Amino acid sequence: MRILYIDIDTLRPDHLGCYGYHRNTSPNIDKLAQDSALMHNVHASDVPCLPSRTALLTGRFGIHNGVVNHGGTDADPVLEGAGREFWSALQINSFPSQLKRAGLRTVSVSSFAQRHSAFHWYAGLDEAFNVGKYGLETADEVYDIASDWLQRNGRGDNWYMHVHMWDPHTPYRAPADYGDPFAESPLPVWLTESVRAEHWAGCGPHSAQESNGFAPRDRLREIFPRQPQDVPDMKAVRQMFDGYDTGVLMSDEYVGRLLNLLADLDIDQDTVVMISSDHGETLGELNVYGDHQTADQITTRVPLILHWPDKVPVGQYRAKHYQVDVSATLLELLDQKVPESWDGESFAASLLGGDDKGRESLVVSQAAWACQRGVRFDDWLYLHTRHDAYHLYPEHQLFNVVSDPHQLENLATQDGVTLAQGQQILADWLSVNLVDAARGGDPHDNVMAEGGPYHVRGKLPEYLARLRATGRETVAAALEAKWG
Numbered sequence: 001m002r003i004l005y006i007d008i009d010t011l012r013p014d015h016l017g018c019y020g021y022h023r024n025t026s027p028n029i030d031k032l033a034q035d036s037a038l039m040h041n042v043h044a045s046d047v048p049c050l051p052s053r054t055a056l057l058t059g060r061f062g063i064h065n066g067v068v069n070h071g072g073t074d075a076d077p078v079l080e081g082a083g084r085e086f087w088s089a090l091q092i093n094s095f096p097s098q099l100k101r102a103g104l105r106t107v108s109v110s111s112f113a114q115r116h117s118a119f120h121w122y123a124g125l126d127e128a129f130n131v132g133k134y135g136l137e138t139a140d141e142v143y144d145i146a147s148d149w150l151q152r153n154g155r156g157d158n159w160y161m162h163v164h165m166w167d168p169h170t171p172y173r174a175p176a177d178y179g180d181p182f183a184e185s186p187l188p189v190w191l192t193e194s195v196r197a198e199h200w201a202g203c204g205p206h207s208a209q210e211s212n213g214f215a216p217r218d219r220l221r222e223i224f225p226r227q228p229q230d231v232p233d234m235k236a237v238r239q240m241f242d243g244y245d246t247g248v249l250m251s252d253e254y255v256g257r258l259l260n261l262l263a264d265l266d267i268d269q270d271t272v273v274m275i276s277s278d279h280g281e282t283l284g285e286l287n288v289y290g291d292h293q294t295a296d297q298i299t300t301r302v303p304l305i306l307h308w309p310d311k312v313p314v315g316q317y318r319a320k321h322y323q324v325d326v327s328a329t330l331l332e333l334l335d336q337k338v339p340e341s342w343d344g345e346s347f348a349a350s351l352l353g354g355d356d357k358g359r360e361s362l363v364v365s366q367a368a369w370a371c372q373r374g375v376r377f378d379d380w381l382y383l384h385t386r387h388d389a390y391h392l393y394p395e396h397q398l399f400n401v402v403s404d405p406h407q408l409e410n411l412a413t414q415d416g417v418t419l420a421q422g423q424q425i426l427a428d429w430l431s432v433n434l435v436d437a438a439r440g441g442d443p444h445d446n447v448m449a450e451g452g453p454y455h456v457r458g459k460l461p462e463y464l465a466r467l468r469a470t471g472r473e474t475v476a477a478a479l480e481a482k483w484g
Contacts, residue, residue: 382422
């Protein structure tokens with residue numbers, strides 16, 4: 001058994017051709033998807049990067065593993081305390097350790113642990129290769145390491161290899177020799193000039209006037225010319241979409257090279273290939289330009305392409321799953337028992353039977369920028385916001401993500417019945433999951449008690465000054481009244 005997991009950071013499904021994107025960003029991924037199970041509604045339970053991959057590692061939601069933030073208490077897994085054995089529960093129950101129980105040699109090529117001080121990521125790995133650039137590497141550098149390992153070891157049996165590419169992640173930095181491959185391609189139609197202009201008058205880090213943080217940085221314009229620092233016009237909107245999509249295209253090129261290498265080694269028919277991500281990327285939705293700050297459909301939904309020749313039926317699957325459910329499914333497909341501590345639930349039987357069954361609803365978390373939980377049920381997304389990351393989001397938002405996939409119209413005040421349904425699902429989820437919460441309570445309570453999500457702590461006074469200096473006194477006053 002050989003498993004290659006290609007983990008493309010910050011990859012939103014709807015910017016891949018196999019998920020319906022109109023630009024040719026992903027020819028190699030699309031070709032693989034034709035012979036794979038393609039899942040449309042897989043969501044990371046916790047976002048962004050550190051919470052997402054900790055959930056993937058542990059098989060547990062952030063409320064149980066302790067990681068929901070990028071700093072503060074809730075950026076580290078909860079300690080076991082006096083009951084900790086010689087081998088920790090993390091080592092015993094981690095996803096790589098479970099793969100080792102199935103007889104697989106476990107390998108990761110990723111700088112994730114170094115970037116986020118997330119050294120728990122190594123639990124259960126036999127080999128780990130840090131590219132050494134804190135996530136600023138490009139796919140060619142990752143490929144050099146992965147291809148070397150595969151050429152030395154790929155023909156051997158029983159391995160799992162995680163290959164982590166960062167190219168769609170900000171700052172958008174595909175090399176200049178990629179040119180402008182999408183210069184003549186239409187922009188996504190939803191982000192019109194009127195939407196951009198409305199966002200320009202708004203506020204928040206990575207909003208239209210501060211699309212790479214809390215303020216533009218001229219030095220970064222020079223270093224990363226594909227990354228807009230603000231979005232004053234539709235030319236900058238194009239710069240954002242083209243910069244992101246070129247990063248996707250570069251990742252796709254090296255996906256193709258990895259797949260070709262499997263064929264060259266004559267192991268392509270005997271290797272399971274999975275392509276996914278840690279979270280998506282908000283490209284203007286909710287006035288976030290090029291980041292991942294919310295618990296919405298765009299940030300938490302990830303692509304999931306599973307190519308398992310002669311075992312997993314090829315087709316399109318639309319049932320709702322957490323990403324940790326996919327990990328549990330992989331274990332069951334390998335004839336392994338899913339650890340009792342995991343929140344992930346296998347849907348292997350449904351998948352092998354050609355069915356399309358999943359969870360009725362999902363509850364997802366963000367607490368590194370905003371402090372939010374999202375509830376996905378039926379065609380709906382309900383967002384409950386405790387900290388708005390200085391975007392002035394209302395406490396309650398309700399979107400029909402089928403008819404309004406880019407979340408332009410908040411229906412919370414118009415559809416009280418559906419809003420109440422989302423609120424009840426969230427309340428029920430909390431009542432079940434708080435029973436064994438990592439630190440004895442809701443980690444979002446702790447995030448708020450420590451001063452809010454990590455990336456916005458202490459930033460308000462300076463940001464209020466910038467808002468007033470750029471003519472946004474009204475939003476500055478509203479933010480100050482809410483948070484000052």
